[in-house]
Amino acid sequence: MELAISVITGFMILGAIYAIHARDILSAVIAGGIVGYSLVICFLLLRAPDLAIVQIVVETITLIIMVAVVLDSSRVEAYSKFDRRAWITAGSALLMLLALFWFFRAAASHLEPFGESTLRMADAYINGAVDKTGSVNLVTGVLFDFRGYDTLGEATVLITAVMGVLAILRITGKKKLT
Amino acid sequence: MTVYWLCFILFLTGLYGVITRRNLIKIAISLSIMEFSIFLFLALVGYREGGVAPIVDTADPVKTYVDPLPQAMVLTAIVIGLATTAMLMAVIIRIYRKYGTFDIREIKNLRG
Amino acid sequence: MKGMTVIVKKTTQLIAGLIFLYGIYIILHGHLTPGGGFAGGVILAGSFILLILAWGSDFLQLVKEERGSTLYENLAILIVLFLALSGLLAGVRVFFSNWLPHGIPGELVSAGMLPLYNIFVGIEVAASILTIFLALVIFKEEVLK
Numbered sequence: 001m002e003l004a005i006s007v008i009t010g011f012m013i014l015g016a017i018y019a020i021h022a023r024d025i026l027s028a029v030i031a032g033g034i035v036g037y038s039l040v041i042c043f044l045l046l047r048a049p050d051l052a053i054v055q056i057v058v059e060t061i062t063l064i065i066m067v068a069v070v071l072d073s074s075r076v077e078a079y080s081k082f083d084r085r086a087w088i089t090a091g092s093a094l095l096m097l098l099a100l101f102w103f104f105r106a107a108a109s110h111l112e113p114f115g116e117s118t119l120r121m122a123d124a125y126i127n128g129a130v131d132k133t134g135s136v137n138l139v140t141g142v143l144f145d146f147r148g149y150d151t152l153g154e155a156t157v158l159i160t161a162v163m164g165v166l167a168i169l170r171i172t173g174k175k176k177l178t
Numbered sequence: 179m180t181v182y183w184l185c186f187i188l189f190l191t192g193l194y195g196v197i198t199r200r201n202l203i204k205i206a207i208s209l210s211i212m213e214f215s216i217f218l219f220l221a222l223v224g225y226r227e228g229g230v231a232p233i234v235d236t237a238d239p240v241k242t243y244v245d246p247l248p249q250a251m252v253l254t255a256i257v258i259g260l261a262t263t264a265m266l267m268a269v270i271i272r273i274y275r276k277y278g279t280f281d282i283r284e285i286k287n288l289r290g
Numbered sequence: 291m292k293g294m295t296v297i298v299k300k301t302t303q304l305i306a307g308l309i310f311l312y313g314i315y316i317i318l319h320g321h322l323t324p325g326g327g328f329a330g331g332v333i334l335a336g337s338f339i340l341l342i343l344a345w346g347s348d349f350l351q352l353v354k355e356e357r358g359s360t361l362y363e364n365l366a367i368l369i370v371l372f373l374a375l376s377g378l379l380a381g382v383r384v385f386f387s388n389w390l391p392h393g394i395p396g397e398l399v400s401a402g403m404l405p406l407y408n409i410f411v412g413i414e415v416a417a418s419i420l421t422i423f424l425a426l427v428i429f430k431e432e433v434l435k
Contacts (some may be wrong), residue, residue, distance in 0.1 A: 011217070013191060016195070019195075019208075029215050032210055032211065035210075047225070048231070049233075051221065051256070053329040057329060059337065071268060096197075114222065115180060117245060118246070122247065127247075134393060134402050135321035136236065140320050142247060143250045144407045152374065155411060165265055166360075166425055
């Protein structure tokens with residue numbers, strides 16, 4: 001199990017590196033889609049079918065929106081002038097990534113080995129959840145009954161994002177764009 | 179533990195993309211990659227060896243289920259990630275209409 | 291925006307109704323099988339987006355569609371809020387509580403208010419994603435005119 005997820009995560013890292021360094025922007029968008037779809041396989045291996053369904057449909061919608069934006073513009077390839085500023089940026093970014101890596105090494109010593117999670121609330125949620133919520137699907141019971149406020153907050157964030165998109169993309173009522 | 183390391187390397191790859199790329203679409207893709215790594219990490223933390231999916235079968239209840247709480251959190255986070263990406267795309271398409279380019283170094287004048 | 295070829299149009303006519311039905315199935319059985327409100331809502335939006343992409347439509351029809359989708363989205367979130375407030379009035383005196391009778395676990399009509407929450411959150415998510423897509427398409431139409 002751990003070997004399979006490691007192989008797929010390695011594949012995702014390769015896809016991410018290609019998406020960052022691709023010359024053509026449409027190829028970069030599709031490589032980002034590869035990373036999203038590999039995540040679906042990881043979710044299925046980790047026994048999370050709810051997450052797999054949501055991730056696959058959300059990834060499709062994201063790809064549709066991104067391709068609509070990229071195809072509408074001229075598909076100019078990404079600039080690759082590697083001047084002095086670019087070297088300084090890359091160097092400082094690598095230094096910061098090394099610092100984060102060292103901090104993660106210090107924090108990862110407190111993690112349990114993979115597969116032996118000892119989260120305290122897990123048993124409290126699983127035992128008796130069918131009687132307390134009445135639903136057979138434990139994730140839906142946790143999402144709408146035990147942690148209902150999070151769901152209400154998420155619906156609010158979605159509404160706010162839609163209002164933001166409608167406010168940004170309005171032309172009627174403004175001066176004409178020259 | 180190798181899986182946790184690889185997950186963090188995916189996060190660092192996304193962060194590298196956000197910092198060093200000049201094209202707006204690539205910044206948006208790298209942000210999305212960072213979010214994917216966090217979803218994978220949360221789903222990995224809740225896994226139990228030999229567990230089954232958290233759907234109770236009332237005929238024969240199994241002893242070990244996978245932890246449902248990190249899955250509920252990731253479900254919320256996936257939909258919020260979609261909202262964030264959509265709003266970022268709206269800003270990007272508006273910037274492209276005004277300046278005609280995706281390069282962040284050409285977008286300098288604040289007075290339009 | 292222009293539509294696509296005849297093959298795509300005919301296939302979409304046959305499939306879009308099935309996708310809509312599948313989305314409703316995922317929403318309604320959210321407390322029995324994997325899925326729930328969010329996944330079903332996005333699938334519902336997907337069926338509408340498929341129809342719009344395959345057939346194309348003129349500009350005014352899209353504006354009328356957008357008015358309808360924003361109305362549904364706001365109504366659905368208001369009804370979710372009223373359902374959450376109804377716990378305060380129903381004698382349990384707790385906000386966001388599951389006060390309808392639970393029933394037998396495993397039946398379609400069970401788990402109190404969870405199916406109602408699933409339905410209205412599903413409608414809200416579907417209308418949200420449709421509104422985002424329509425806003426992008428209308429913007430492209432208006433600027434290209």
